[in-house]
Amino acid sequence: MAEEIKHTPEAHAEAAHHDTVTFGGRTMPIYTAIFAILAVITIIEVVIAELPDGWLGTLLLVILSAAKAILVVAFYMHLREDSRIFLAALLLPLFIGIIAMLFLLAVPTTGYAY
Amino acid sequence: MSDISLEQPHTTEAHTAGAHGHGHHGAPSATRIDNMKFAMWLFLASEVILFTVLIVLFLIFRINHPEVVHEVHDATGVFLVALNTFLLLTSSWAMVMGLREMKLGNRKGLINWIGLTAILGTVFVALQGVEYSILASEGIGIYNSEFGMRFYAPTALHGMHVIAGVLWALGVIVHAVRGGYAKDNVIGIEVFGLYWHFVDVVWIVLFTVIYLL
Numbered sequence: 001m002a003e004e005i006k007h008t009p010e011a012h013a014e015a016a017h018h019d020t021v022t023f024g025g026r027t028m029p030i031y032t033a034i035f036a037i038l039a040v041i042t043i044i045e046v047v048i049a050e051l052p053d054g055w056l057g058t059l060l061l062v063i064l065s066a067a068k069a070i071l072v073v074a075f076y077m078h079l080r081e082d083s084r085i086f087l088a089a090l091l092l093p094l095f096i097g098i099i100a101m102l103f104l105l106a107v108p109t110t111g112y113a114y
Numbered sequence: 115m116s117d118i119s120l121e122q123p124h125t126t127e128a129h130t131a132g133a134h135g136h137g138h139h140g141a142p143s144a145t146r147i148d149n150m151k152f153a154m155w156l157f158l159a160s161e162v163i164l165f166t167v168l169i170v171l172f173l174i175f176r177i178n179h180p181e182v183v184h185e186v187h188d189a190t191g192v193f194l195v196a197l198n199t200f201l202l203l204t205s206s207w208a209m210v211m212g213l214r215e216m217k218l219g220n221r222k223g224l225i226n227w228i229g230l231t232a233i234l235g236t237v238f239v240a241l242q243g244v245e246y247s248i249l250a251s252e253g254i255g256i257y258n259s260e261f262g263m264r265f266y267a268p269t270a271l272h273g274m275h276v277i278a279g280v281l282w283a284l285g286v287i288v289h290a291v292r293g294g295y296a297k298d299n300v301i302g303i304e305v306f307g308l309y310w311h312f313v314d315v316v317w318i319v320l321f322t323v324i325y326l327l
Contacts, residue, residue: 019214029214035207039200046196049326058327065322069315076210076311078304083148089155090162097166104174 034075041068150301154308161275165316168268169323175264176327182261189252190245192325198241199321202276205234206314209283209307216290219297225290228303231310232283235276242273268320275313282306 019030041064048057048064074080079087176183208230215223246266249255256262286306289295295303 029211031207031210031214035203038203038207042196042199042203045322045326046192049192061322061326065318065326068318072206072311072315072318076206076314077308082151085152086155089152089159093159093162094166097163097170100166101170101173104170105177 030075034071038068038071150305151308154305158308158312161312161316165268165271165319168271169319172264172268172324175260176323179260182259186249186252186254186261186265187325189254190248194241194245194248195321195325198238198245199317201234201238201241202314202317205231205238206311208234209310213300213303213307216295216300216303217297221290221293221295224295224303225287228283228286228290232280232287235280235283239273239276239280242269265324269324272313272316272320275316279306279310279313282309 020027021030021033022028023033045061045064048060051057073090079090208227212224212227212231215221215227249265253259254262254265256266283306286303289302
């Protein structure tokens with residue numbers, strides 16, 4: 001069963017006391033751990049970009065970029081604990097944009113022959 | 115305007131603290147907090163459309179003219195922009211740490227972290243200026259190449275968002291110095307944080323699409 005979520009300022013202040021993670025025997029704010037992950041992913045991205053071009057590299061870059069964006073939105077923008085309506089406000093225009101991109105990609109670069 | 119219910123299941127207890135405006139101790143009520151955040155998310159939704167159009171235009175150019183993009187990549191290198199990406203990621207971390215400090219009741223911590231956010235944002239914009247001057251010296255301007263407009267439009271628009279964010283961060287600092295926030299009143303910082311992290315997310319996408327692919 002999903003954990004009960006409270007939106008009161010008191011609940012937020014209480015949550016700030018408990019938003020830590022322990023890694024390698026060290027306790028740190030979860031935001032610091034997320035930052036470390038983001039930094040490592042960025043380094044991996046730069047290394048991949050320096051390798052010869054290929055579909056695998058492109059796929060990895062897209063996946064890593066999406067992972068970074070999701071981490072920021074989920075943890076820094078608190079979407080993992082906020083209302084799902086906020087998520088819809090983000091995903092709906094993104095969906096529309098992707099559909100528009102697919103239509104634009106279908107247009108031949110040389111134009112249509114009539 | 116009627117309130118929009120954004121509560122999760124079983125959270126009515128949290129929302130009974132106050133219907134409108136401020137709850138006890140002068141802190142904004144949960145409903146008001148939700149409405150302010152929802153308003154910011156709607157603004158960000160419009161921003162998603164704006165940036166998606168510009169990114170798609172670049173992607174289509176990238177797919178149709180890969181050789182042009184590779185030439186630019188070879189001319190500029192990835193080091194400077196990777197450093198800039200790291201700076202913006204760090205600024206996002208500083209932003210959320212500032213919010214955390216205020217939730218713990220540490221006003222000085224908030225001011226220090228948001229100050230760091232503003233400094234990193236300023237350095238980001240300055241380095242973007244350096245990058246533009248390098249591109250200009252390589253002959254890549256807005257009007258003299260097909261690449262130019264498609265590159266400068268999204269990156270410069272993003273840069274303007276960073277500048278606006280830095281000014282907003284300074285506003286947050288001034289408000290904090292005047293005692294405008296409290297342990298149970300951080301909605302102003304949260305809304306600014308949503309904006310700043312969104313700018314960071316846009317850069318994460320731009321970095322991959324424009325500089326790495």
